[in-house]
Amino acid sequence: MGYVEASDLKDLVLLGGGHSHVGVLKRFGERPFPGVRLTAICRDVRTPYSGMLPGLIAGHYTFDDAHIDLEPLCRFAGARLYHDEAIALDLAERKVVCKSRPPIRYDLLSINIGSTPAILEVPGAADSVVPVKPIQQFIARWEALCHRVLSREGPMRIGVVGAGAGGVEILLAVQFRLGRLLAAHGRRADHLQYYLFSDTGRILPTHNARTRRIFERILAKRRVRVLTGHRVVEVADGRLRRADGGEYVLDEILWATAARAAQWLAQSGLAVDDRGFVEVADTLQSLSHPNVFAAGDIAALVNHPLPKSGVFAVREGKALEQNLRRALSGHPLAPFRPQRQSLSLISTGDRHAVASRNGWALEGRLLW
Numbered sequence: 001m002g003y004v005e006a007s008d009l010k011d012l013v014l015l016g017g018g019h020s021h022v023g024v025l026k027r028f029g030e031r032p033f034p035g036v037r038l039t040a041i042c043r044d045v046r047t048p049y050s051g052m053l054p055g056l057i058a059g060h061y062t063f064d065d066a067h068i069d070l071e072p073l074c075r076f077a078g079a080r081l082y083h084d085e086a087i088a089l090d091l092a093e094r095k096v097v098c099k100s101r102p103p104i105r106y107d108l109l110s111i112n113i114g115s116t117p118a119i120l121e122v123p124g125a126a127d128s129v130v131p132v133k134p135i136q137q138f139i140a141r142w143e144a145l146c147h148r149v150l151s152r153e154g155p156m157r158i159g160v161v162g163a164g165a166g167g168v169e170i171l172l173a174v175q176f177r178l179g180r181l182l183a184a185h186g187r188r189a190d191h192l193q194y195y196l197f198s199d200t201g202r203i204l205p206t207h208n209a210r211t212r213r214i215f216e217r218i219l220a221k222r223r224v225r226v227l228t229g230h231r232v233v234e235v236a237d238g239r240l241r242r243a244d245g246g247e248y249v250l251d252e253i254l255w256a257t258a259a260r261a262a263q264w265l266a267q268s269g270l271a272v273d274d275r276g277f278v279e280v281a282d283t284l285q286s287l288s289h290p291n292v293f294a295a296g297d298i299a300a301l302v303n304h305p306l307p308k309s310g311v312f313a314v315r316e317g318k319a320l321e322q323n324l325r326r327a328l329s330g331h332p333l334a335p336f337r338p339q340r341q342s343l344s345l346i347s348t349g350d351r352h353a354v355a356s357r358n359g360w361a362l363e364g365r366l367l368w
């Protein structure tokens with residue numbers, strides 16, 4: 001008859017609730033796939049929308065504005081939602097090993113767990129800095145910083161390590177919000193000093209010269225000390241040391257350096273690149289394990305290296321959903337063709353942003 005025995009169901013497991021899987025869940029809700037049991041596993045039920053993080057920190061958005069609730073989305077998609085964190089993969093037995101629940105079996109696995117800034121390779125950093133990701137942890141530490149700033153009178157030095165778009169945006173958002181908070185308490189913010197550290201010669205190394213010049217001007221105007229050209233090699237007791245021997249004493253160090261992947265992926269035996277990201281073909285299929293797919297930051301498209309950005313994670317979502325369907329029905333997969341250029345909006349903390357694309361840049365007010 002029309003019924004499918006539970007044992008006949010194919011298990012499609014979506015690991016992580018990132019931007020790509022949000023798209024997959026939405027499309028599976030719109031067009032269900034009979035005979036497939038969909039399971040989503042995610043560490044955070046409220047999954048952050050990355051482009052809105054600086055606006056959340058700056059106080060322009062609420063927590064709800066900047067997060068997608070996976071519960072109603074999974075209900076719509078007919079998916080089971082397991083609120084848990086994956087810590088390993090058993091690729092031979094086709095199981096996802098989680099922190100709290102028994103291993104979860106899959107026929108097809110898709111990984112979209114994002115990335116975190118690299119802190120492990122800098123001695124002392126893991127114990128004392130505040131990485132901008134995972135975002136939930138960052139938000140908790142950020143709230144604690146707001147309380148400290150309000151309860152202190154003397155000078156305070158805040159450093160951001162990493163001068164890519166994420167680092168620059170976070171610094172400007174933090175500065176804007178702390179200024180507003182102090183003003184609301186009738187206080188000035190002159191005692192707060194800001195530092196931006198980068199190992200590259202200029203800030204925003206992956207952006208064009210016009211965008212860089214605009215941000216150099218904005219940072220100078222807002223009295224941010226920009227220190228480029230030397231790696232941070234050690235952090236201890238609020239003291240940050242650079243490769244040139246320079247030492248900086250800071251009250252808070254926010255970490256927004258280049259992305260790294262969760263280490264357990266490589267340890268599980270998946271083919272990964274030199275930063276631990278899952279190597280995938282144009283079909284978003286793992287090079288080593290064809291029944292494993294990956295998208296978003298965690299995927300390294302070997303033929304088309306892409307910047308780690310939410311924009312690409314969203315775009316990959318559509319191709320991923322179509323290829324998961326094809327794989328489930330035994331049809332040939334189609335390649336994902338990334339756009340060569342993409343528009344970046346880099347916010348300046350104060351409801352303004354710079355649009356950066358290819359060789360041009362445009363400043364303007366953001367539509368909130």
Ligand SMILES: Cc1cc2nc3c(=O)[nH]c(=O)nc-3n(C[C@H](O)[C@H](O)[C@H](O)COP(=O)(O)OP(=O)(O)OC[C@H]3O[C@@H](n4cnc5c(N)ncnc54)[C@H](O)[C@@H]3O)c2cc1C
Nearest residue numbers: 016018019043050051086113114166296297308309310311
């Ligand atoms: C400050 C800042 C600003 C940014 N601004 C922009 C921007 O304006 N535009 C832009 O395009 N990009 C921006 N980015 C980059 C963007 O954040 C990432 O590229 C994007 O979030 C990647 O999306 P994703 O779908 O790969 O994963 P994510 O959005 O990171 O989602 C990963 C999901 O997986 C879950 N997860 C993680 N580990 C596990 C685990 N072990 N088990 C189960 N679940 C897990 C998490 O809870 C999360 O729900 C910014 C980044 C930063 C740091």
